[in-house]
Amino acid sequence: MTLFAAAEPVFAVPVLLLDISLMALLVVVAFAIVRMRSLFAVVMLQGVYSLVCAAWFVSLDAVDVAFTEAAVGAGVSTVLMLSAMLLADRKSTPVPMNRQLGAFIVVCLAGAAMLWAVGDMPAFGDANSPANSYVGTDYLAKTAEEVQIPNVVTAVLGSYRGYDTFGEVVVIFAAGLGVLLLLGLNGNAGRWVARPNGQVVNDRSAPSAAYAKDNRSEDKKKSGEAET
């Protein structure tokens, strides 16, 4: 990759232009998410938002964050949002103007506080910043000989803090299971049929403790089938 490294400074400004156009796309998508009423389009736009966001992370040299954003933002959260949307309405109702105004003031204050805090951050690529000076230098120096993984962040997450990452994975797995149980992803429960040994068992003949409440679909309720 020496050819690329030699050619890199020439492209500094045009790559910045690419970054800016990606951020412009992000702004457009964010405004569309806020303004759209159709919730399905909002879910799709959120997937698009994380796609563009991850492309921007790649240009910021945060490949591992981009990887997570791609897997979680574009894949898993789209499916979770869709299943949540199926339980709720397809369209959002307009929010009255006074509540919008309060949220707008809060957002403006938070954004101003963040912009004010930017002044305390070290400059991009500063050699004396906290991330580059204390224990980070040890990780950078010793990863190549101790773990033999080219990406230092991956080595820190997977090897130096392996138990920590394992705990996080367990927590996230439990949270995901809880969300799946709450959403009830088997959406056509109550319309199932099992055929053990040729004997037809459906939800009317099966033990119905799980269906004590009427959680059938609307057309079944309208057609007036008896609740067992």
Added chain:
Amino acid sequence: MTPFIGYFMLGSAFLIIVSMAMMLTRLIGGPTLYDRLLAVNSFGTKTVLFLCVFCFIIGRPDGVDIAMLYALMNFIATIAVLKFFNYRALNVTLMVNDESER
């Protein structure tokens, strides 16, 4: 990579971003659900292409891995959305429906 090819790839990346933006207008304004789904799928393909070209421009071969992940994740998301809207569930193949509801 000569500078000429570098600038050529920069122009290609800009064109891909322009086509992403045009696909975004179809996604925002698409009349039916399927138009939006088609636009999202096509947007994902273009993001994969943009990532591949962009990795060549900045000289960092890691990004192609992410492009690979996208190419798969995009497909999975599209199929998941279609399954949701056809059957209201993800595990349809595990059960036998007594009524032909679709």
Added chain:
Amino acid sequence: MMSAFILFGAVAADTAAVTHSIDWVGLLRNVGTIISMVTGLFFVMAGTIGVLRLPDFFTRLHAAGMTDTLGAELILIALIFQSDSLQMVLKLLLVAFFLLITSPTATHAIAHAAYKAGVKPVLGKYSLPDVEEDGT
């Protein structure tokens, strides 16, 4: 085979820079990149404009599905011409393979779902084919 050719091209480009002769392999790689990239971008832009401009869902679907697949493959081929290492070539080939498999499948799935859901094409003077059983 192809990657061996490209590796040989990279080596030849290095030696050619020393002897100040014309770098034929590098020139061929650049020309291949430019032709393939321009064609691919043409198809991608044509598909995008088709998705924006065509009147109904199924025509938009054919514009996006067909041209996006071909354009994506051509752009990836253009990048393969420029890659220096075997690893990069294999990764790009893998991306191209995934796109070649998944993109038409996703297009077919969307079209099938839309047809089943009763999205009607704008036909003009033609009439809808009488399909009773579509063999699903």
